[in-house]
Amino acid sequence: xxxxxxxxxxxxxxxxxxxxxxxxxxxxxxxxxxxxxxxxxxxxxxxxxxxxxxxxxxxxxxxxxxxxxxxxxxxxxxxxxxxxxxxxxxxxxxxxxxxxxxxxxxxxxxxxxxxxxxxxxxxxxxxxxxxxxxxxxxxxxxxxxxxxxxxxxxxxxxxxxxxxxxxxxxxxxxxxxxxxxxxxxxxxxxxxxxxxxxxxxxxx
Numbered sequence: 001x002x003x004x005x006x007x008x009x010x011x012x013x014x015x016x017x018x019x020x021x022x023x024x025x026x027x028x029x030x031x032x033x034x035x036x037x038x039x040x041x042x043x044x045x046x047x048x049x050x051x052x053x054x055x056x057x058x059x060x061x062x063x064x065x066x067x068x069x070x071x072x073x074x075x076x077x078x079x080x081x082x083x084x085x086x087x088x089x090x091x092x093x094x095x096x097x098x099x100x101x102x103x104x105x106x107x108x109x110x111x112x113x114x115x116x117x118x119x120x121x122x123x124x125x126x127x128x129x130x131x132x133x134x135x136x137x138x139x140x141x142x143x144x145x146x147x148x149x150x151x152x153x154x155x156x157x158x159x160x161x162x163x164x165x166x167x168x169x170x171x172x173x174x175x176x177x178x179x180x181x182x183x184x185x186x187x188x189x190x191x192x193x194x195x196x197x198x199x200x201x202x203x204x
Contacts, residue, residue, distance in 0.1 A: 016204075017090060020090065020202060021092070021093045021096075024094075024096035027096075027101065028100040028103075030100070030104065031107065034108070035103060037107070038107040042110065046114050048116065049114045051118050054177055055177070056170050056177040057173060057176075060170055062171060062173055063171045067123045068168050068172075069165045069169050069172065069174065070142065072146060072165040075146075075161055076149040076150075076158055077145060079153070079158055080095050080149045080153065090203045091203065094152070094194075095149070097194070098152070101190060102139075102144045103144070105190070106141055106186070110138060119172075123174070137179060138176075138178065138179045138182045139180075139182035140169060140175045140179045140180055140183045142169060142174075142175070144183050144186075146165050147162050147183060147184065148187055148190075148191060149161075151187070
C-alpha cells in the first residue's frame, strides 16, 4: 500500500507538474476573462451584426447541430487527457497552455469583424455577457481544440474529429468557412512557435 501511494505521489504530485498546471490553468482563466470582455464589447458596440453570404453554406444543407460539434470538442479533450497521462503527463499543462493561448488571441480577433449568424445558438456552452456564438467568431474556438489536439498527438482519430467538427460547424451555420480557415492559420503558427521555443519548458 505504501509503495502504491509513493508511486501515485511521484506520478501525479511532482512539484514542477503542479506549478505548470497552475500556470496553464491561470492562463485559461485569463483567456476566459478576456473572452467575456470581448463578448460584452461586441454586444455594446454592435446592436445587430450583419449576416453575410458564404459559398460553402450555399452548397451544404442546414442542420441545427452545433451541439454535436461541442461533443466532438469534448471527445478531443478527453483524448488529450488520456494520451498525455499515457505518454507524458507534462503534455497536459502544455496542451492547456496552447488551448488558452489560442482563445486569448481569439478573444481579440472576434472584436475586429463581428458578423452575425442566420440561426440562433443551439449548442451547450453559452459564455460571455451575450454568447459570443451570436457573432462571427474568427477564428473558431470549437475547431481549435481538436485541431491543436491533433497537432500535439498526431492521432488519426483526432484528425477525424477535426474534420467532423469543421463539417458540423458549416452545416449548422455556426461558423463561416473563413472562420475555420482562420483557425488553421492561427493555431498552426502558434503550435510551431510553442514547439520550437516553449515546449522545452513544459516537457521533461
